Amino acid sequence: MNKTYLKIFIVAFVGFLAMFGGVFYALDTLYNPSDASTVIIDPIIDPDNGTSPDDPSGEEAVDPEDDERTELEKITAESSRINVIAFGLNEYLADTMMFISFDPEIPKLDILSIPRDTYYHVEGHDYPGQKKMNAIYGMKDIGGVNGMKEYVSDFLGVPIDYYVRVDFKAVEAIVDTLGGYDVKVPFDMVYDDIYDTPPLHINIKAGRQTLNGAEAVKYLRFRQNNDGSIREGDIQRIPRQQHFVDYMMNKALSFKLPSVINTIISSKYVKTDLTLENALAYSLKAAVLKPEDIKFYTVPGTNDMMKGVSYWIHDPYELEKMLFSIYGFDFD
Numbered sequence: 001m002n003k004t005y006l007k008i009f010i011v012a013f014v015g016f017l018a019m020f021g022g023v024f025y026a027l028d029t030l031y032n033p034s035d036a037s038t039v040i041i042d043p044i045i046d047p048d049n050g051t052s053p054d055d056p057s058g059e060e061a062v063d064p065e066d067d068e069r070t071e072l073e074k075i076t077a078e079s080s081r082i083n084v085i086a087f088g089l090n091e092y093l094a095d096t097m098m099f100i101s102f103d104p105e106i107p108k109l110d111i112l113s114i115p116r117d118t119y120y121h122v123e124g125h126d127y128p129g130q131k132k133m134n135a136i137y138g139m140k141d142i143g144g145v146n147g148m149k150e151y152v153s154d155f156l157g158v159p160i161d162y163y164v165r166v167d168f169k170a171v172e173a174i175v176d177t178l179g180g181y182d183v184k185v186p187f188d189m190v191y192d193d194i195y196d197t198p199p200l201h202i203n204i205k206a207g208r209q210t211l212n213g214a215e216a217v218k219y220l221r222f223r224q225n226n227d228g229s230i231r232e233g234d235i236q237r238i239p240r241q242q243h244f245v246d247y248m249m250n251k252a253l254s255f256k257l258p259s260v261i262n263t264i265i266s267s268k269y270v271k272t273d274l275t276l277e278n279a280l281a282y283s284l285k286a287a288v289l290k291p292e293d294i295k296f297y298t299v300p301g302t303n304d305m306m307k308g309v310s311y312w313i314h315d316p317y318e319l320e321k322m323l324f325s326i327y328g329f330d331f332d
Contacts, residue, residue: 092138
């Protein structure tokens with residue numbers, strides 16, 4: 001029985017969301033040329049250093065007169081929400097990161113996409129390519145899953161309780177298990193990269209169709225056409241990714257749930273520091289989520305070029321306002 005609840009929780013709470021949100025890794029050759037030439041990654045000594053989140057129950061009470069926390073920090077300290085950072089991995093770069101916040105008391109699920117090119121400078125890591133959120137995972141000594149949890153938490157100003165790291169093969173397997181992805185492709189997607197391993201060939205026609213697992217991965221990875229008529233950055237892909245998450249999650253929570261559970265668990269597509277005890281505690285409440293209980297967001301900001309490198313420069317005010325809203329408070 002315990003194993004059953006654990007599986008249900010992983011599927012309902014993080015399986016689809018993290019898997020479909022975090023596996024859309026992009027090839028270095030699909031990056032902007034300026035990005036590829038400036039990304040320098042530190043070797044990782046222990047990429048998955050540490051697995052257990054701190055226990056908040058041991059925190060000492062704060063004297064109100066000495067309390068220097070922000071209002072958002074105070075709100076999150078009193079909240080029952082569980083926060084997860086979900087991401088895929090392209091060698092030492094995290095990709096398509098999603099902040100998943102679940103309130104088991106309502107219940108309510110909020111999913112915030114963090115563009116991989118989001119500007120974030122960690123002291124001592126000064127190369128242009130390292131000043132991006134997706135480079136944190138590969139930073140020597142301070143990176144890995146613990147680094148992702150720590151620095152994403154610092155960036156957002158809210159705690160990160162758990163991580164979920166996923167493998168891109170999950171998309172193919174789950175889409176095929178669920179009978180395909182029904183989607184209206186907005187335009188012909190034609191791209192070839194003979195230098196990928198194996199070589200990448202994307203040829204998806206515009207129009208309503210049902211994509212199989214392999215086609216769905218290509219649809220989600222697409223960034224540009226061979227002739228240059230279509231070029232997309234990370235921001236342009238996010239709505240496509242979020243629609244995919246929403247569609248597949250609702251489809252998976254139907255009568256095919258047992259098949260999806262078996263595909264995810266037996267194939268070991270998901271790596272997480274969720275404990276059995278915590279999974280059991282949240283599973284029943286996560287299982288009753290309805291489509292209207294789930295909302296999607298993207299870190300607000302604008303694209304900008306600095307020293308020839310493209311970054312997503314977030315808007316701190318709008319981001320804080322968004323997070324207050326997620327936690328159920330009006331910012332103004």
